[in-house]
Amino acid sequence: MKEVTIISGKGGTGKTSLLAAFAALSDRPVIADCDVDASNMHLILSPKKSSEFPIIGSQKAYIDPLRCTRCMKCQASCRFCAIDEELVVRNELCEGCAVCNYVCPEDAIDMLDFEAGSIVLANTRFGRFSYSKMKSGEEGSGKLVTAVRKQAREVAEKYGSNIILIDGPPGIGCPVIASIIGTNLALIVCEPTLSGLHDLKRVAALAMQMNVPVAVCVNKYDINESISCAIEDYCDMSSIPVLGKVPYDLEFVNAMVRGKCIMETRNDIKGIVAAIWDRAMAILF
Numbered sequence: 001m002k003e004v005t006i007i008s009g010k011g012g013t014g015k016t017s018l019l020a021a022f023a024a025l026s027d028r029p030v031i032a033d034c035d036v037d038a039s040n041m042h043l044i045l046s047p048k049k050s051s052e053f054p055i056i057g058s059q060k061a062y063i064d065p066l067r068c069t070r071c072m073k074c075q076a077s078c079r080f081c082a083i084d085e086e087l088v089v090r091n092e093l094c095e096g097c098a099v100c101n102y103v104c105p106e107d108a109i110d111m112l113d114f115e116a117g118s119i120v121l122a123n124t125r126f127g128r129f130s131y132s133k134m135k136s137g138e139e140g141s142g143k144l145v146t147a148v149r150k151q152a153r154e155v156a157e158k159y160g161s162n163i164i165l166i167d168g169p170p171g172i173g174c175p176v177i178a179s180i181i182g183t184n185l186a187l188i189v190c191e192p193t194l195s196g197l198h199d200l201k202r203v204a205a206l207a208m209q210m211n212v213p214v215a216v217c218v219n220k221y222d223i224n225e226s227i228s229c230a231i232e233d234y235c236d237m238s239s240i241p242v243l244g245k246v247p248y249d250l251e252f253v254n255a256m257v258r259g260k261c262i263m264e265t266r267n268d269i270k271g272i273v274a275a276i277w278d279r280a281m282a283i284l285f
């Protein structure tokens with residue numbers, strides 16, 4: 001079984017649209033949406049939920065009014081202003097750092113597990129789909145990403161799928177690290193802009209530092225062909241294979257609006273995307 005994580009240096013490069021197209025081209029893939037802060041894969045996949053279980057994200061402080069003597073040390077110590085004048089902890093501000101618990105002379109503060117959201121398994125027309133639903137105000141974390149990936153692996157093993165397609169988060173933060181660690185290929189989708197090239201270099205360096213094989217796909221390459229060439233030059237110098245270049249086409253967005261992927265709507269783009277996926281598969285198998 002192989003895992004491919006589609007990532008990008010920043011959001012909005014079209015990685016989700018491409019991943020949905022790769023899912024359509026794959027034989028019984030398991031799809032994992034690890035872009036937990038801005039998940040949108042469900043818009044294309046129209047999932048039918050088969051199971052859901054809660055996940056603990058972090059801890060929050062709880063002040064026991066029976067033990068509290070109102071010395072206010074906890075409130076003065078909280079750098080996140082999460083404890084109000086009535087000594088009630090505001091969960092949406094509490095970062096779970098436990099400083100209040102440490103300074104309380106009465107041992108009146110407990111750190112309680114807090115449900116961050118849930119991990120969902122669903123069926124889609126392309127394959128089984130693992131994703132998360134976060135409670136409002138909660139931030140995505142590496143822990144959440146790891147739980148989504150773990151479920152995807154279990155399902156792939158159970159149903160004999162040989163490929164897991166992971167929609168990774170943008171950037172180089174903790175959720176990105178959790179989404180690419182141990183994968184067989186980090187496929188970076190980038191746009192031909194100066195910031196796109198800069199972001200590509202950062203995320204490629206991260207993946208290579210983690211010994212994850214890297215490949216690149218240039219999306220909307222024709223909006224700036226000179227920077228597209230600069231991206232190819234960088235990849236060439238860094239021994240990173242460029243799997244292909246996709247032209248700018250509004251149909252990627254229009255298809256998503258209709259709940260479709262590009263493979264279901266446009267014949268002329270199909271060949272380009274299929275060739276990119278063939279090259280990725282040649283690296284994997």
Ligand code: SF4
Nearest residue numbers: 078094095097098100
């Ligand atoms: S756990 Fe940290 S953030 Fe939360 S209330 Fe206590 S000091 Fe503030």
Ligand code: SF4
Nearest residue numbers: 068069071072074104
């Ligand atoms: S530090 Fe402890 S005793 Fe003091 S106000 Fe906070 S909870 Fe109450």
